[in-house]
Amino acid sequence: MKKISVILGIIVLAFILLTYISISSTRQENKTSSIVLNMEDVKSIDFSRIDSVLVAPSTLYKANAVKKMMQGQQYRKAWSTPVRFRVLHLDTLLGGAEILKEGGGKQTHSLKLKTEGGYIYTLRSINKDPEPLVPEWARTLGLENIIVDGISAQHPYAALAVAKLAEKSNLLHTDPKSIFLPEQNALEKFNKDYGNKIYLLEHETDGGKNWTHYKNVKAILDTEDLQELKKDVGPKLNIDKSTLIRARLFDIVKGDWDRHSKQWGWVVTQKDTEYMAIPIAGDRDNAFFSVDGIIPSIISNKLILPDLQSFKEDIDYLPGLVMPFDIYFLKNTPRENFINEAKLLQGLLSNLAIEESFKAWPPSLVELDGEKIIKSIQTRRDNLPQIANDFYEIIDNRDYLTEPLKGSEDLELPSSLIGCFDCF
Structure with missing residues (x-):
């Protein structure tokens, strides 16, 4: 001893x-x-x-x-x-x-x-x-x-390649x-x-x-203002859940672990008295996030910081990537919606589409990290149906929120609208 x-x-x-x-x-x-x-x-x-x-x-x-x-x-x-x-x-x-x-x-x-x-x-x-x-x-x-x-x-130019990948994925x-x-x-x-x-x-x-390319746009709002609009018009306002699911699966494919509610905007369209909100993702700083070395590996352990995950072919811990944002907007969404969007995203992100997206980087940057990043994206894309199914189950098994979303702490919202977007 x-x-x-x-x-x-x-x-x-x-x-x-x-x-x-x-x-x-x-x-x-x-x-x-x-x-x-x-x-x-x-x-x-x-x-x-x-x-x-x-x-x-x-x-x-x-x-x-x-x-x-x-x-x-x-x-x-x-x-x-x-x-x-x-x-x-x-x-x-x-x-x-x-x-x-x-x-x-x-x-x-x-x-x-x-x-x-x-x-x-x-x-x-x-x-x-x-x-x-x-x-x-x-x-x-x-x-x-x-x-x-x-x-x-963080890759200093991640956002440039991500924008092209998003375009290929039919995402704003x-x-x-x-x-x-x-x-x-x-x-x-x-x-x-x-x-x-x-x-x-x-x-x-x-x-x-x-x-954006959308017509009949009433406003472009942040998440807090979207909640305020929901409080005013109730069930007349809905979000485009299919697009949001695809956007969140897209986040997982590119290893973006930091996707809280303040990093999203919404294009709100209006038809008669009905409103539809389409998500826009901002702040792509943590896409392709790469962690190695002894100290970062200890810090990013799932028992310490479960959401802080390195981008590689396999996902370390999917529950750590499920945000309160996901529970708030996607709980009680049918499983098939997740699977359908996974298959759609698989088709959109072909090998050629992925490789073309990295032309947004100068050749010197692609030579440094491009091959490894592209391979990881392709592997995660191939696994999307299983990832989507697991993503759905984690959301479905989580409880409704009892605390406001990040950035919404100062809003005066009814408890039902704090719990989930569709609860009000």
Whole structure:
């Protein structure tokens, strides 16, 4: 017993030592910053004469052998690979765009824009700032780099390929474009924080003029406003469940584990007194999420964080991917609806369709990770009917919600509308 205790003690000490060696290999400053190549002084450049720039999103995630072993390989090379970005000037975007407000979640910084034609767009930072997610104990122990470095598990350009895959799947997407935003007069007070950085420019999932192909659109709403409309009109408002099921199966196929209610918008169409809401998925940051290495593998264990799952051919733990959002909108939907959408999605996502979608990436990025990602998508697609059946059963066996959806905490909703969308 004493010998076993000594061995375990040595293992624990080795783990602690390697952890600190791993995190010490990265500079102490945790801020990510893009590297604009071939330009020594970005601030001195007249970008009105330049239509594109070569940018490496971040070199913060470069790693030595110890760091790769302890914190994983992830998509480190994709983050440091130079890619050409189109230069964006707000005063020429679709006749000119004004900044409505600053936004973003816990990691992403964003600006909401309105064009002269009334369309709403969002600039979402490609580089993330996970500092708000770092718990105080991690700072105290000097382990904040474990959280910061976790961003390397996200592919910086996942959203571009996902948009093409969504198009092949007959699903709405926000049509993201990768852009470089130089400092400019139109940014006004936001120049310091937002100028000379890279973003995804995409349609907003709520508000503004209808940008979709749907006709008779009453509004584009976020989930909270959809609930408010449901409270007002009751059974006259329904959601397109078939499309939502296909969208959620699509999420599973591409390994997007973070799909809470604030990441969805709804195109609400009206015919006479009846309303139909079609889902629009936003925020595709965690598609193709890749976790390996000793520390991330421990953290992503289903007993610790069951929803945090690495994208590979097999699904680690499907119950961890079922969100309160799914219970709220899809409980009591017939099993056959799930199976039918799985078969439809299988047919739409042919090998050719999948491969064509990755032409949204430069060849240098496809060479790095494309083959592995495509193979995982194809395998999950092949297993879709079984995945759909299991997805249905997990939802069916879960209880109705007793707490509001994320983002709806401040709404005054009747208890029935908190439980599920169709309950009211």
